[in-house]
Amino acid sequence: MDIAIDIGGTKIACALIENDQIIDAVKVDSIIHTNIDDLAPYVYAQIKHWVAQARSVNIACTGQVSPDAVNFLSVRRKLPLQAQLRSLTGLPVTIINDASAAAWAEYVLNDHVSRKNFIYITVSTGVGAGIVFNDEIITCADGFCAHLGHTAVNIPTAQSYPCHCGRENCVEAIASGTAIAKYASQALGKTLSAKDVFTHYAEHPDIMPIIDNAATAVAELIFNMKATFGNDTVIIGGSVGLAPLFINKVAAKVQQAPEIYQVTLLAPKSGANADVIGVHHYAKKQLIES
Numbered sequence: 001m002d003i004a005i006d007i008g009g010t011k012i013a014c015a016l017i018e019n020d021q022i023i024d025a026v027k028v029d030s031i032i033h034t035n036i037d038d039l040a041p042y043v044y045a046q047i048k049h050w051v052a053q054a055r056s057v058n059i060a061c062t063g064q065v066s067p068d069a070v071n072f073l074s075v076r077r078k079l080p081l082q083a084q085l086r087s088l089t090g091l092p093v094t095i096i097n098d099a100s101a102a103a104w105a106e107y108v109l110n111d112h113v114s115r116k117n118f119i120y121i122t123v124s125t126g127v128g129a130g131i132v133f134n135d136e137i138i139t140c141a142d143g144f145c146a147h148l149g150h151t152a153v154n155i156p157t158a159q160s161y162p163c164h165c166g167r168e169n170c171v172e173a174i175a176s177g178t179a180i181a182k183y184a185s186q187a188l189g190k191t192l193s194a195k196d197v198f199t200h201y202a203e204h205p206d207i208m209p210i211i212d213n214a215a216t217a218v219a220e221l222i223f224n225m226k227a228t229f230g231n232d233t234v235i236i237g238g239s240v241g242l243a244p245l246f247i248n249k250v251a252a253k254v255q256q257a258p259e260i261y262q263v264t265l266l267a268p269k270s271g272a273n274a275d276v277i278g279v280h281h282y283a284k285k286q287l288i289e290s
């Protein structure tokens with residue numbers, strides 16, 4: 001049996017996996033934004049009753065993930081999470097970015113995906129991504145790769161969109177749920193969540209351009225990736241990415257692009273457990289190849 005853990009900004013999901021099936025699971029609130037220094041013992045407390053029967057711990061984690069440390073970008077804090085959990089559990093620990101894990105779940109489980117090269121984009125609170133190139137997930141030494149939310153794009157407005165990473169006009173600064181909520185709240189003069197925007201105000205004349213810019217940003221990102229990786233498929237998930245109004249706009253913009261930029265857009269298949277299933281399969285592959 002193996003343990004798989006998904007560490008996000010809102011929730012932490014832990015699963016005990018046998019023969020690729022989740023046989024036990026626990027989900028708790030995340031403490032990244034409240035008490036991040038206790039993250040490793042907090043995660044260990046959720047899984048310690050499984051440790052005696054497990055052979056490995058595999059973690060999908062938000063942020064800039066490297067073997068040395070996870071840099072939690074939103075709270076500007078680094079933790080040596082892999083070493084901490086290895087020492088707490090006494091088990092081998094694999095750790096990758098959560099969106100990369102979800103991409104790998106699609107590689108394994110999504111029958112429709114063109115396996116060799118594809119891009120997985122999740123548009124939710126932030127914009128995350130995983131890149132599969134020549135049947136491998138792209139990873140790098142310091143973990144800052146495939147962070148496609150922090151690539152800048154052209155959008156047809158005079159406005160500049162500052163990003164929390166320090167650049168301007170990042171996809172995340174235009175298309176994330178956080179950005180959509182921020183600009184919609186400014187436009188209507190009241191506090192709105194991204195869910196409020198899509199549920200109640202999507203047709204509002206002051207809101208439509210905000211959603212349109214968000215869709216343009218994601219379409220531009222898709223074109224940049226096509227020109228870089230030659231991928232013929234893009235999978236878009238996340239709470240914003242799955243909103244029909246949003247994805248239909250993205251699809252229309254892709255359709256209008258020149259032929260060399262055409263890609264097949266797919267919805268994710270792997271569902272709510274994508275991150276834990278993805279990192280489980282990724283770790284298994286690493287074990288086979290080592």
Ligand SMILES: [Zn+2]
Nearest residue numbers: 150163165170
């Ligand atoms: Zn950025």
